[in-house]
Amino acid sequence: MRKRWLKGERFVTLLLLLPSVIAVSVFVYGFIGWTGYVSMSNWNQLLPDYTFVGLRNFFKLFAHPRFQIDLKNLAVFTALFLTGALSIGFLLAVLLDRKIRAEGLFRTIYLYPMSLSFIVTGVVWRWLMNPGSPQMGSTGINLLLEKIGLGFLKSGWYTDPRVGIKAVAVAAVWQMSGYVMAMYLAGLRGIPETLREAARVDGASEWQVYRYVILPLLRPITLGAIIILGHISLKIYDLIVAMTGPGPGFSSDVPAYFMWETAFHANRFAQGAAIAVILLLMVSLLIVPYLIFSVRREAEV
Amino acid sequence: MRRAVLLLFFGLLVWGLIGWAQPGKEYVVPADTSLAAVAQEVFGDAAYAPAIMRATNAKSLADPAFLKINVLDMKIPAGAKLWIPERTWAEAFMAFWDPNRPEDLFGGGKLVVASWWTAGGEAEGLNALFEIYGKYHPDVQIVNATIAGGAGFVFRAVIKPRLIAGDPPDTFQLHAGLEVEGYSPETYLTPLDKLFEIEGWTEVLPKDLLDLLVYKGHYWGVPVNIHRANVLWFDKAIFDEYGLTPPEDWDEFFSICEKLKAEGVVPFVMGNAGGWEAAHLFETILVSTLGADGYKGLWTGETPWTSEGVTKALEILKKILDYVNPDYAALSWDGAGEYLIAHKGAMMIMGDWTNGWFMAKGYEGYGWAPVPGTRGIFDALSDTFCLPKRAPNPINALGWLRICGSKEGQIAFNTRKGSIPARTDLTPEEKALFNPYLQSCMEDFARDAIVPSVIHGAAAIESWVTDFKDAVNLFLVTKDIPGTQNMLVEAAEAALAEMGK
Numbered sequence: 170m171r172k173r174w175l176k177g178e179r180f181v182t183l184l185l186l187l188p189s190v191i192a193v194s195v196f197v198y199g200f201i202g203w204t205g206y207v208s209m210s211n212w213n214q215l216l217p218d219y220t221f222v223g224l225r226n227f228f229k230l231f232a233h234p235r236f237q238i239d240l241k242n243l244a245v246f247t248a249l250f251l252t253g254a255l256s257i258g259f260l261l262a263v264l265l266d267r268k269i270r271a272e273g274l275f276r277t278i279y280l281y282p283m284s285l286s287f288i289v290t291g292v293v294w295r296w297l298m299n300p301g302s303p304q305m306g307s308t309g310i311n312l313l314l315e316k317i318g319l320g321f322l323k324s325g326w327y328t329d330p331r332v333g334i335k336a337v338a339v340a341a342v343w344q345m346s347g348y349v350m351a352m353y354l355a356g357l358r359g360i361p362e363t364l365r366e367a368a369r370v371d372g373a374s375e376w377q378v379y380r381y382v383i384l385p386l387l388r389p390i391t392l393g394a395i396i397i398l399g400h401i402s403l404k405i406y407d408l409i410v411a412m413t414g415p416g417p418g419f420s421s422d423v424p425a426y427f428m429w430e431t432a433f434h435a436n437r438f439a440q441g442a443a444i445a446v447i448l449l450l451m452v453s454l455l456i457v458p459y460l461i462f463s464v465r466r467e468a469e470v
Numbered sequence: 471m472r473r474a475v476l477l478l479f480f481g482l483l484v485w486g487l488i489g490w491a492q493p494g495k496e497y498v499v500p501a502d503t504s505l506a507a508v509a510q511e512v513f514g515d516a517a518y519a520p521a522i523m524r525a526t527n528a529k530s531l532a533d534p535a536f537l538k539i540n541v542l543d544m545k546i547p548a549g550a551k552l553w554i555p556e557r558t559w560a561e562a563f564m565a566f567w568d569p570n571r572p573e574d575l576f577g578g579g580k581l582v583v584a585s586w587w588t589a590g591g592e593a594e595g596l597n598a599l600f601e602i603y604g605k606y607h608p609d610v611q612i613v614n615a616t617i618a619g620g621a622g623f624v625f626r627a628v629i630k631p632r633l634i635a636g637d638p639p640d641t642f643q644l645h646a647g648l649e650v651e652g653y654s655p656e657t658y659l660t661p662l663d664k665l666f667e668i669e670g671w672t673e674v675l676p677k678d679l680l681d682l683l684v685y686k687g688h689y690w691g692v693p694v695n696i697h698r699a700n701v702l703w704f705d706k707a708i709f710d711e712y713g714l715t716p717p718e719d720w721d722e723f724f725s726i727c728e729k730l731k732a733e734g735v736v737p738f739v740m741g742n743a744g745g746w747e748a749a750h751l752f753e754t755i756l757v758s759t760l761g762a763d764g765y766k767g768l769w770t771g772e773t774p775w776t777s778e779g780v781t782k783a784l785e786i787l788k789k790i791l792d793y794v795n796p797d798y799a800a801l802s803w804d805g806a807g808e809y810l811i812a813h814k815g816a817m818m819i820m821g822d823w824t825n826g827w828f829m830a831k832g833y834e835g836y837g838w839a840p841v842p843g844t845r846g847i848f849d850a851l852s853d854t855f856c857l858p859k860r861a862p863n864p865i866n867a868l869g870w871l872r873i874c875g876s877k878e879g880q881i882a883f884n885t886r887k888g889s890i891p892a893r894t895d896l897t898p899e900e901k902a903l904f905n906p907y908l909q910s911c912m913e914d915f916a917r918d919a920i921v922p923s924v925i926h927g928a929a930a931i932e933s934w935v936t937d938f939k940d941a942v943n944l945f946l947v948t949k950d951i952p953g954t955q956n957m958l959v960e961a962a963e964a965a966l967a968e969m970g971k
Binding site: 213214215216217234235295299300301302303304305325326328330414415416417418419420429430431433434435436437 | 541624626627630631633635651652653654657658734736742743744745795796797798799800808809812814815932933935936939940943944945946947948957968
């Protein structure tokens with residue numbers, strides 16, 4: 170019995186899978202475990218110190234004023250980024266789905282920001298949202314507002330602590346809504362025209378068609394988009410670095426940035442690891458239900 | 471024609487050889503002998519044989535006329551040409567050479583120098599040091615490993631993992647003072663006490679600086695320069711226009727601010743995009759409200775953070791925020807300096823690397839004064855280079871450190887970078903090579919009370935610096951004086967407990 174199991178195709182398959190299984194288990198899961206271990210150690214100087222301290226690093230972290238601000242910022246950012254990218258992406262998809270002329274051109278234009286890295290996006294938006302000053306003059310968006318006579322709308326953007334992270338969310342929405350549009354567009358194309366016709370025949374207004382027919386049919390796509398955007402949002406770091414840094418009064422600071430600073434500037438490696446673990450838990454809260462959901466569906470099929 | 475070419479060729483060769491010459495002398499062996507015997511003769515000690523072997527081999531890489539020595543006890547034939555290094559280099563070599571590393575007896579190889587000097591005068595100064603190094607060690611290939619980022623905050627984050635992983639550069643930049651604690655020097659760095667002794671640096675460096683360089687009883691870095699943090703820069707054109715003189719105390723400072731604000735000029739400019747500039751400003755305010763000893767005491771636990779001086783410093787910072795440029799969070803310190811160059815902003819407080827930057831920008835209309843209330847106090851920081859324990863080419867790095875500490879190196883470096891030499895034994899002619907600001911700075915440094923800068927790594931361990939910086943950054947928005955003072959008190963308690971550990 171055993172010999173037969175090892176024979177033939179199955180054996181080859183196993184052999185081919187083995188290297189990646191080993192690599193993933195060491196470099197992904199191994200290091201996740203290691204980070205978890207470090208987060209409960211006393212390694213808060215350059216020299217490793219693996220004395221077990223339980224959850225002390227976590228308690229300290231949640232009492233830390235900067236970390237509290239970071240969590241709040243992250244919640245604001247995620248909420249704005251998700252609703253912004255989803256709604257703009259959906260709107261663009263619906264408009265493009267109207268069989269307009271030069272659809273290919275518009276699709277490319279909307280999708281294009283996604284091909285940039287967050288670093289480029291960050292630098293560009295930092296310039297666009299540069300506050301300027303009365304003495305040195307305005308630049309970017311403020312200059313534009315001034316030129317079209319809407320000078321009273323000028324803002325400090327990311328340098329205004331009341332705006333802070335919201336400015337970063339605008340840049341992130343600009344970058345990712347085209348991607349959401351592409352997903353929705355694919356979904357819309359997959360909905361047979363007959364379904365809409367049927368609804369219209371039943372007397373549904375165009376609004377009702379979207380509300381009660383199209384949107385429910387697009388639910389898997391919305392879910393997929395939420396998962397993808399959500400995990401980008403929770404891990405956001407490069408955009409912040411390039412665009413604002415932690416900002417005045419940490420108004421654009423996020424846990425990932427704090428993690429980097431506390432580990433490599435303040436030498437608090439255990440505290441940095443604790444932030445990493447918290448981020449991992451938050452992402453898995455989002456991903457794990459989705460994985461269960463999709464595995465179940467596959468099993469059903 | 472051919473002759474002329476030949477002559478030119480030989481002329482160049484001779485010139486080249488002289489140009490390369492590292493201090494030391496050529497030595498032609500009169501009769502068959504051994505390295506030990508030569509060492510006995512020239513240094514009076516046979517133990518210096520490895521130093522001669524290294525020096526001669528390094529020479530022979532560039533000039534085959536010198537003997538290539540393969541093993542220490544090789545027979546040296548009559549007529550062979552050796553290179554006898556100068557005595558201090560031989561002593562330094564013997565003090566730092568590890569007999570388990572015979573590869574260090576052959577010269578050549580690389581020298582990886584890691585620093586955060588990437589642009590402007592800083593890069594020029596670094597290149598001047600490289601030139602001098604190349605003159606004395608033509609056999610070594612220099613690798614300039616710079617990592618950009620304000621005040622080295624990014625740099626340190628990159629170097630630390632390399633130290634832990636056992637893959638350090640041959641030498642790297644380090645602020646003098648307690649910043650070294652962040653590198654766990656006892657584990658990762660080589661103490662340089664012997665080098666200080668051999669080179670006589672303990673005689674030519676000021677005592678305040680030497681005190682700052684000692685951590686756990688050892689020297690860990692060789693200082694190349696001194697910068698001053700507490701300088702108020704102002705635009706002369708604006709000051710002349712409104713008939714102002716540099717403020718001596720904060721009352722004068724704020725009356726100037728009030729006057730300029732009414733005129734539509736930005737009274738005080740700052741940048742805080744790097745996240746440390748506001749903390750730098752606050753540090754100099756602390757020096758003014760507490761005085762030299764009071765400020766120093768903050769970092770040793772002698773001055774309580776609950777004291778009146780700290781509260782007053784926070785009040786001053788809060789008041790300054792009413793007069794700053796509105797876009798400070800988007801600007802780095804040099805971006806803020808553009809206000810002065812454009813005559814749109816009147817004053818700024820920043821370290822004296824600003825002087826080098828102004829020079830590079832071709833802006834000459836600036837004046838300087840100590841930060842209000844800090845006349846007679848010199849808030850100092852110093853850049854040093856160190857020797858990691860697992861440096862791949864420790865002897866090449868040793869040659870680098872000697873140049874960093876030498877007069878020749880410090881003059882070449884500092885005139886370009888816009889800082890003053892750490893050594894205080896410059897002749898008046900040598901001092902004349904520096905620009906007017908630097909000359910006045912040298913005078914102040916010799917006369918003033920020296921206090922260590924905190925934001926630039928001298929006064930406190932890095933975790934404390936980070937907490938200090940965070941508290942100030944939060945204060946810029948909350949403007950909550952008791953709350954911030956409380957944060958500073960807690961940071962001090964945690965750090966002092968950690969240092970006592």
